Amino acid sequence: MAKMMLHRDVLKNFGKLPAKVQKKVVELTQKFEEDSTQASIHLEPLNAVKDSKVRSARVGADYRAIVIAPEKGDTFLLMHIDHHDEAYEWCRNKRFEAHQALGTLQVFDVEEAERSLHSSELGETEAASSEALAVPEYALQALSDEELFQAGVPEALIPAVRAVRNDDDFERLADYLPPEAAQVLYGVASGMPLDGAIHEMLGALEEIEKPTGPGDFSHLADITNMDLVLVQGEEHLREILSEDIEEWRVFLHPYQRKLVEWHTRGPMKIFGAAGTGKTVALMHRAAWLAQSCSNDEKVLITTFTTNLSVTIKGLMEKLAPSVVDRIEVTNLHQLARTICARAQWQGKIAEREDLQSIWRKVLAMPVASELDFSGDFVRDEFEQIIDPMGITSEEEYLTVVRTGRKPLRRKQRKALWKVFVEVRRQLSGRNLLTFDGLIHQAHEVLDRGEFPRYRHVLVDEIQDFSLEALRLVASISPIAEGLDNPLCVVGDGHQRIYNPVPVPLGRAGIEVRGRSRRLKINYRTSEEIRDWAHAALEGVSVDDLDGEQAMTQGDRSIFHGPEPQLVKSGSDDEVASAVVTWVKGLTKSGQLKTHEICLTPANSRVISALQSNGFATVELKARQADPGQEESGVRFGSKKRIKGLEFKAVAILDAGTCDSLLDRFENYVAATRARQQLLVINRPCREQTESEGDS
Numbered sequence: 249m250a251k252m253m254l255h256r257d258v259l260k261n262f263g264k265l266p267a268k269v270q271k272k273v274v275e276l277t278q279k280f281e282e283d284s285t286q287a288s289i290h291l292e293p294l295n296a297v298k299d300s301k302v303r304s305a306r307v308g309a310d311y312r313a314i315v316i317a318p319e320k321g322d323t324f325l326l327m328h329i330d331h332h333d334e335a336y337e338w339c340r341n342k343r344f345e346a347h348q349a350l351g352t353l354q355v356f357d358v359e360e361a362e363r364s365l366h367s368s369e370l371g372e373t374e375a376a377s378s379e380a381l382a383v384p385e386y387a388l389q390a391l392s393d394e395e396l397f398q399a400g401v402p403e404a405l406i407p408a409v410r411a412v413r414n415d416d417d418f419e420r421l422a423d424y425l426p427p428e429a430a431q432v433l434y435g436v437a438s439g440m441p442l443d444g445a446i447h448e449m450l451g452a453l454e455e456i457e458k459p460t461g462p463g464d465f466s467h468l469a470d471i472t473n474m475d476l477v478l479v480q481g482e483e484h485l486r487e488i489l490s491e492d493i494e495e496w497r498v499f500l501h502p503y504q505r506k507l508v509e510w511h512t513r514g515p516m517k518i519f520g521a522a523g524t525g526k527t528v529a530l531m532h533r534a535a536w537l538a539q540s541c542s543n544d545e546k547v548l549i550t551t552f553t554t555n556l557s558v559t560i561k562g563l564m565e566k567l568a569p570s571v572v573d574r575i576e577v578t579n580l581h582q583l584a585r586t587i588c589a590r591a592q593w594q595g596k597i598a599e600r601e602d603l604q605s606i607w608r609k610v611l612a613m614p615v616a617s618e619l620d621f622s623g624d625f626v627r628d629e630f631e632q633i634i635d636p637m638g639i640t641s642e643e644e645y646l647t648v649v650r651t652g653r654k655p656l657r658r659k660q661r662k663a664l665w666k667v668f669v670e671v672r673r674q675l676s677g678r679n680l681l682t683f684d685g686l687i688h689q690a691h692e693v694l695d696r697g698e699f700p701r702y703r704h705v706l707v708d709e710i711q712d713f714s715l716e717a718l719r720l721v722a723s724i725s726p727i728a729e730g731l732d733n734p735l736c737v738v739g740d741g742h743q744r745i746y747n748p749v750p751v752p753l754g755r756a757g758i759e760v761r762g763r764s765r766r767l768k769i770n771y772r773t774s775e776e777i778r779d780w781a782h783a784a785l786e787g788v789s790v791d792d793l794d795g796e797q798a799m800t801q802g803d804r805s806i807f808h809g810p811e812p813q814l815v816k817s818g819s820d821d822e823v824a825s826a827v828v829t830w831v832k833g834l835t836k837s838g839q840l841k842t843h844e845i846c847l848t849p850a851n852s853r854v855i856s857a858l859q860s861n862g863f864a865t866v867e868l869k870a871r872q873a874d875p876g877q878e879e880s881g882v883r884f885g886s887k888k889r890i891k892g893l894e895f896k897a898v899a900i901l902d903a904g905t906c907d908s909l910l911d912r913f914e915n916y917v918a919a920t921r922a923r924q925q926l927l928v929i930n931r932p933c934r935e936q937t938e939s940e941g942d943s
């Protein structure tokens with residue numbers, strides 16, 4: 249029986265077609281399921297096209313669907329729908345080929361690709377200077393034709409890649425190469441060996457059934473294609489064509505798919521810079537694992553921030569409605585509360601005021617006041633070392649590794665320990681726990697076997713988990729029982745904004761060696777914004793969550809956009825006026841809706857300026873998902889609050905040259921929430937401290 253696969257662009261543009269045409273497209277697709285011979289009869293071959301496999305089908309008086317018929321196999325591909333003339337123009341010079349090394353379908357236009365290298369923008373003078381700049385041994389030139397083919401370059405495009413002499417040439421050509429070939433070549437151009445680049449960018453290809461020729465589509469449906477989805481019945485067709493389907497639910501990159509269905513004997517780690525599809529991979533993996541759970545087994549997804557857990561919960565209901573009752577989604581602190589409540593804990597979490605009063609009291613006691621340390625140092629020592637590491641005895645404190653803190657002698661640690669004992673005594677006297685104390689207590693409950701383990705645990709934002717929190721997620725997963733796929737941790741060291749001290753996973757007994765993979769393709773952010781965010785952390789050593797340095801080699805965004813706008817501004821009034829002008833520009837003639845724009849951090853002067861210019865504003869609240877298009881208005885919130893969200897445009901209102909390390913990490917997070925437009929307002933240090941803080 250014939251099959252029909254739909255291209256990503258057909259899905260993306262389906263909602264814009266007239267209803268009559270939509271109906272015809274659905275009928276056409278259904279015909280393939282019901283009676284393929286009949287259906288293929290109605291496909292007309294086209295003259296004057298480069299690829300003889302191209303067919304057209306009538307889907308309304310003036311609309312045509314472009315379908316590619318296989319030379320071998322029975323999989324037809326619905327690639328494009330448009331007005332008659334535009335549809336024919338779209339396919340005239342394109343080729344549609346199954347790549348014999350990768351197995352994936354590739355769409356390309358040889359002439360267009362070759363033209364990109366001789367683009368008119370490159371005048372004679374520039375051409376001459378580019379000649380002069382040509383790197384003598386440019387990495388791609390070292391590859392043979394066969395190697396280029398193995399990298400995923402279609403045979404017809406090998407001469408174009410051969411002509412690439414430097415990074416600029418490659419940048420121009422890359423947009424015209426099939427995306428998987430471009431990704432592998434980016435890897436090679438950034439210094440990876442070819443095998444490594446194929447493996448790193450696409451995953452292992454050994455299991456793939458290779459096509460016998462470019463027209464052999466018999467295995468396309470078995471391979472994860474980046475841009476094709478197989479229609480599986482009427483209900484599936486209706487679902488994928490529905491308006492609110494997000495691309496990530498249908499199309500996984502082959503490398504993401506590999507991670508989703510990776511069968512592991514121990515914990516695994518997925519890491520990668522912002523926007524590389526880590527959360528998407530985690531959600532698909534949770535659905536995949538839940539499918540094989542029995543009725544009494546549960547999957548746990550947990551995150552550091554509440555907002556992300558709320559967002560994931562909503563998305564899981566859409567992604568995996570049939571198994572969602574086997575998946576629990578909660579944030580770390582709620583998880584710890586639930587565990588402690590099960591063990592009859594009836595205390596309270598200490599509020600900021602409680603902690604202030606306790607510290608004031610303890611620091612005034614001789615045990616602290618006679619020490620040669622500032623109050624801030626003592627409190628930081630407690631909050632960054634003692635509490636998050638779950639240290640409960642003097643002995644432990646005397647031997648603990650205190651990364652990033654001023655060295656202390658044994659005698660000093662002994663004296664400080666007495667202060668920490670007093671702080672804990674004060675807390676328990678008031679029946680209070682700190683958040684880290686709560687996590688420690690939950691960990692103890694688990695160790696005593698008073699709370700059941702989950703069958704599979706998946707954790708997002710792992711970079712912000714303290715040592716004790718890592719131990720908690722390790723204990724609540726079935727690592728100790730030796731069950732398969734016990735724990736999947738996901739995170740990014742560039743986004744560590746809560747827990748300043750990196751804790752290698754291994755310290756909490758989470759051994760991921762050999763089960764750790766990095767995602768590199770950025771789906772969210774334009775290359776220009778990705779570059780700016782990356783530069784914001786230049787010179788900062790970022791870890792890979794397990795004690796090694798994180799690499800960003802081979803990282804790329806899948807699309808380009810405008811350069812970030814950088815503005816220097818002195819006063820709050822200047823900032824307000826710059827933001828109002830920017831928002832006006834973005835929303836002019838409906839280009840962007842106000843809910844697609846976010847400002848961070850909140851700044852009351854800016855908010856009232858927007859309001860007095862007729863723009864509604866919406867504060868992003870804790871524990872609530874962004875209402876999206878249901879509520880119009882420019883969003884605002886702290887950089888911490890917008891973590892895990894995304895917008896078409898983001899303005900950072902308080903960047904500066906004297907930013908602390910934490911500020912720089914926060915700016916990275918804020919900038920990478922933007923898909924297309926980024927405004928960065930640089931302010932002198934003094935102004936920043938004077939301006940209003942976050943809400």
Ligand SMILES: Nc1ncnc2c1ncn2[C@@H]1O[C@H](COP(=O)(O)OP(=O)(O)OP(=O)(O)O)[C@@H](O)[C@H]1O
Pocket residue numbers: 494495496499500501504520521522523524525526527528529740743770771772892894920
């Ligand atoms: N396979 C895919 N196809 C299309 N879009 C994708 C795909 N994977 C991810 N995306 C999109 O890319 C964006 C970023 O994805 P995701 O949130 O999973 O990245 P992340 O690595 O977790 O980001 P961050 O660390 O910044 O939170 C989202 O808009 C998501 O829908």
